[in-house]
Every structure is written in C-alpha cells, then in structure tokens.
C-alpha cells in the first residue's frame with residue numbers, strides 16, 4: 365500500500381528500511397499498537413530479531429496479536445520496560461531503532477513518553493547502533509510535555525559530532541504548527 369509523504373510514520377519507516385539488513389537486529393522503542401514492530405519484523409525476515417519495548421501491558425498485548433496474525437511472533441521479543449533501560453536488554457551492534465513518541469492513540473493520554481527518559485533512550489540507542497545504522501524518531505508537540513520533549517531531542521541531535529553522525533529533520537511545510545516532526549540519525553562509517 366502506498367502511504368505517501370503525508371504520514372510521518374511512513375517517512376521514518378522508509379528512511380530506516382535502507383539500514384535494516386535481512387537477518388539483522390532492530391528495536392522498536394515504543395511498541396504501541398504494533399504497527400512499527402510489524403514493519404520491522406517483516407524487514408528483518410525469519411532469521412532476524414526485533415526487540416520491542418513499551419511500559420503498557422495493553423500495548424504489548426495488541427502488538428503480540430498483530431504479530432501472531434502475520435506469523436512473525438517468533439522473531440520478536442516483547443519487553444514491558446521503559447526504553448531508557450534498553451541497554452539492560454539488548455546488546456549491539458544493531459541496525460535500527462524506531463521511536464514513535466507520545467501516547468498510545470485511543471488510550472490514556474497521561475501515559476506518554478517524556479523528555480528525560482527519551483534522551484536517555486536515544487543516547488543508549490546511539491551506543492548500540494552499528495556503523496551505518498539509523499535511529500528514526502516521530503515527535504509530536506501538540507500535547508502537554510510534547511514541546512519540551514521535542515526541544516530535548518533536537519538539542520541532543522544538533523550536538524552530535526558531524527564526523528560521526530549524519531542527522532536530518534523533516535518538517536511538514538504546509539501543515540499546522542503542531543504537525544509531527546521526523547528526526548533521523550545515522551551512525552557514520554558503514
């Protein structure tokens with residue numbers, strides 16, 4: 365299905381795909397309803413591995429159901445923990461990490477990713493990446509704490525050494541001020 369440039373999630377998925385190897389290891393840092401985990405599970409193939417984090421059991425149950433329907437559950441480890449603990453569960457080098465920040469659509473809006481833990485998690489993800497690996501983030505600024513979280517991620521992104529990381533941002537130029545923003549970081553040296 366052609367999802368187009370209007371979907372920030374689609375843009376991140378497309379930009380990560382080039383760094384994901386068949387048989388590789390990747391992380392979904394925010395499983396939610398499982399759409400990104402499903403996408404990554406398809407890309408890594410039967411010998412690949414996806415680690416998928418969420419703090420909500422409800423999210424991981426929805427993700428498991430989606431994976432089972434697709435026949436991909438065997439290549440995914442679901443972890444009920446904050447992504448700030450990623451290095452306790454995953455050893456590198458890994459190909460890609462996706463962060464679809466904010467809250468679970470249709471669920472409790474107070475259970476939301478937050479600036480402090482997101483920054484810890486992104487730093488951990490950068491440690492785990494292989495050369496040529498990428499981190500993709502979809503960041504929402506319209507909810508309480510969203511602006512602060514965006515500023516924290518942007519601060520981190522602009523401070524990265526340009527000889528070690530390629531960093532890009534995508535903004536929708538003809539949408540509302542609170543349209544989601546995409547940031548992708550690639551570890552140089554593949």
Ligand SMILES: C[S@@+](CC[C@H](N)C(=O)[O-])C[C@H]1O[C@@H](n2cnc3c(N)ncnc32)[C@H](O)[C@@H]1O
Pocket residue numbers: 393394395396397398399400401417418419420423445446447448464465466467468469475476477478481
């Ligand atoms: C926008 S949703 C993710 C959408 C998902 N990728 C999908 O395809 O449906 C954000 C998710 O982040 C989770 N979350 C919030 N804080 C977290 C944390 N510290 N670590 C991991 N997940 C967290 C929420 O529970 C929520 O399910």
